[in-house]
Amino acid sequence: xxxxxxxxxxxxxxxxxxxxxxxxxxxxxxxxxxxxxxxxxxxxxxxxxxxxxxxxxxxxxxxxxxxxxxxxxxxxxxxxxxxxxxxxxxxxxxxxxxxxxxxxxxxxxxxxxxxxxxxxxxxxxxxxxxxxxxxxxxxxxxxxxxxxxxxxxxxxxxxxxxxxxxxxxxxxxxxxxxxxxxxxxxxxxxxxxxxxxxxxxxxxxxxxxxxxxxxxxxxxxxxxxxxxxxxxxxxxxxxxxxxxxxxxxxxxxxxxxxxxxxxxxxxxxxxxxxxxxxxxxxxxxxxxxxxxxxxxxxxxxxxxxxxxxxxxxxxxxxxxxxxxxxxxxxxxxxxxxxxxxxxxxxxxxxxxxxxxxxxxxxxxxxxxxxxxxxxxxxxxxxxxxxxxxxxxxxxxxxxxxxxxxxxxxxxxxxxx
RNA sequence: GCGGGUGUAGCUCAGUUGGUUAGAGCGCCAGAUUGUGAUUCUGGAAGUCGCCGGUUCAAUCCCGGUCACUCGCCCCA
Numbered sequence: 001x002x003x004x005x006x007x008x009x010x011x012x013x014x015x016x017x018x019x020x021x022x023x024x025x026x027x028x029x030x031x032x033x034x035x036x037x038x039x040x041x042x043x044x045x046x047x048x049x050x051x052x053x054x055x056x057x058x059x060x061x062x063x064x065x066x067x068x069x070x071x072x073x074x075x076x077x078x079x080x081x082x083x084x085x086x087x088x089x090x091x092x093x094x095x096x097x098x099x100x101x102x103x104x105x106x107x108x109x110x111x112x113x114x115x116x117x118x119x120x121x122x123x124x125x126x127x128x129x130x131x132x133x134x135x136x137x138x139x140x141x142x143x144x145x146x147x148x149x150x151x152x153x154x155x156x157x158x159x160x161x162x163x164x165x166x167x168x169x170x171x172x173x174x175x176x177x178x179x180x181x182x183x184x185x186x187x188x189x190x191x192x193x194x195x196x197x198x199x200x201x202x203x204x205x206x207x208x209x210x211x212x213x214x215x216x217x218x219x220x221x222x223x224x225x226x227x228x229x230x231x232x233x234x235x236x237x238x239x240x241x242x243x244x245x246x247x248x249x250x251x252x253x254x255x256x257x258x259x260x261x262x263x264x265x266x267x268x269x270x271x272x273x274x275x276x277x278x279x280x281x282x283x284x285x286x287x288x289x290x291x292x293x294x295x296x297x298x299x300x301x302x303x304x305x306x307x308x309x310x311x312x313x314x315x316x317x318x319x320x321x322x323x324x325x326x327x328x329x330x331x332x333x334x335x336x337x338x339x340x341x342x343x344x345x346x347x348x349x350x351x352x353x354x355x356x357x358x359x360x361x362x363x364x365x366x367x368x369x370x371x372x373x374x375x376x377x378x379x380x381x382x383x384x385x386x387x388x389x390x391x392x393x394x395x396x397x398x399x400x401x402x403x404x405x406x407x408x409x410x411x412x413x414x415x416x
Numbered sequence: 417g418c419g420g421g422u423g424u425a426g427c428u429c430a431g432u433u434g435g436u437u438a439g440a441g442c443g444c445c446a447g448a449u450u451g452u453g454a455u456u457c458u459g460g461a462a463g464u465c466g467c468c469g470g471u472u473c474a475a476u477c478c479c480g481g482u483c484a485c486u487c488g489c490c491c492c493a
Binding site: 005008059060061064065081082110112114115116117118119120124125126127194197205210269276277278280281282283304305306307308309310311328330332333361362363364365366367368369370371374377379381383391393395398400 | 417418449450451452453454483484485486487488489490491492493
């Protein structure tokens with residue numbers, strides 16, 4: 001029989017990794033709450049249209065990366081490849097325009113049919129933050145401050161740099177795009193194969209090309225910043241001033257772009273050099289045009305997503321809290337089982353971690369307790385019970401004391 | 417989707433220039449120790465050498481395909 005394998009690009013999360021994930025999500029929830037965001041969990045699948053409409057038919061995600069399937073009713077459903085589309089859909093479904101601004105956070109699995117690599121899975125997990133209904137640059141600043149706080153509390157600020165850019169408003173961006181198309185079309189013959197395709201689908205992406213020949217062309221290409229109108233320039237300046245005020249370091253990267261039409265103004269990525277080709281750890285931007293594409297009322301939006309797997313690769317293990325050291329319950333002889341159960345229950349109710357020892361002679365039980373990193377063992381034997389006492393063994397110094405059942409909980413409170 | 421690398425025990429890895437019973441360390445189980453852990457000693461289980469096919473008297477080793485992982489590209493978190 002062939003080895004039972006998980007589906008390509010999926011993983012079981014357990015042990016240290018599970019603990020690291022939990023730590024990251026806990027820090028994230030705490031910070032997001034401090035920033036005034038509320039949790040939202042949207043379904044992990046939606047009608048396919050939710051994603052195909054928002055992401056655009058020509059985008060890579062829609063054209064080759066979606067996990068789509070028909071349900072029994074013949075509806076085309078898709079496992080979510082990203083969080084934003086679902087949140088925007090939820091906003092419209094629930095009529096939340098009545099309660100703007102909406103500040104959301106969420107986390108969970110995402111699905112993309114990609115060729116797996118380290119830091120890139122078919123099922124992966126993201127943290128997500130969105131602010132809907134704030135057209136002011138203050139939202140951009142806050143969302144970036146949230147990101148910076150998260151990365152700093154995860155101990156990653158030294159591993160990561162913030163790259164930021166502005167696409168300008170619609171007017172500025174379209175003017176720049178036209179100029180780019182004109183420029184690159186004139187130099188079509190020197191463009192690489194990938195970039196030729198981008199010229200049609202997503203011309204701004206050429207700016208980000210890794211092809212050497214393209215890069216030479218890009219150096220002389222029209223610059224986005226030359227096409228900012230006054231409002232766009234003022235907006236970007238205000239965002240940068242906010243970052244300066246908060247002492248958040250950044251690098252302006254004019255090649256950092258978003259292709260789809262509903263993006264505008266701020267685009268940013270926190271990047272690390274420690275993860276090979278998958279260097280983007282957290283990324284986002286402003287998407288003021290998205291709500292309308294979805295059929296909702298014109299509503300500004302900005303947000304970001306971070307890959308939990310990628311963060312987990314970077315987080316130092318010593319930051320992740322270990323499991324609490326348990327107290328081992330060691331009954332000796334079958335007559336002591338009931339008392340052992342009761343003591344375990346008492347301990348757990350009082351907030352201790354208690355590990356019940358299930359089988360074996362005493363040496364075996366002690367061995368297991370030691371392996372579980374127990375801080376102490378409660379040894380429950382017939383001799384002791386006859387005198388209404390138990391023996392407490394301290395695993396760190398090897399000392400033993402007899403404690404009366406009455407005093408047990410009191411005594412063990414020292415072991416927290 | 418495109419190109420390169422890798423695949424031997426639960427884990428980390430040796431090894432066989434193609435030859436009969438494939439090894440180590442760690443881990444696991446048991447015993448020394450039926451009321452006392454970490455150390456020590458002894459023993460044990462565990463592998464269709466990723467899978468399928470080809471070449472060969474003979475394949476874990478060579479060849480082809482396939483699956484998975486991995487590195488880069490595309491794209492992205």
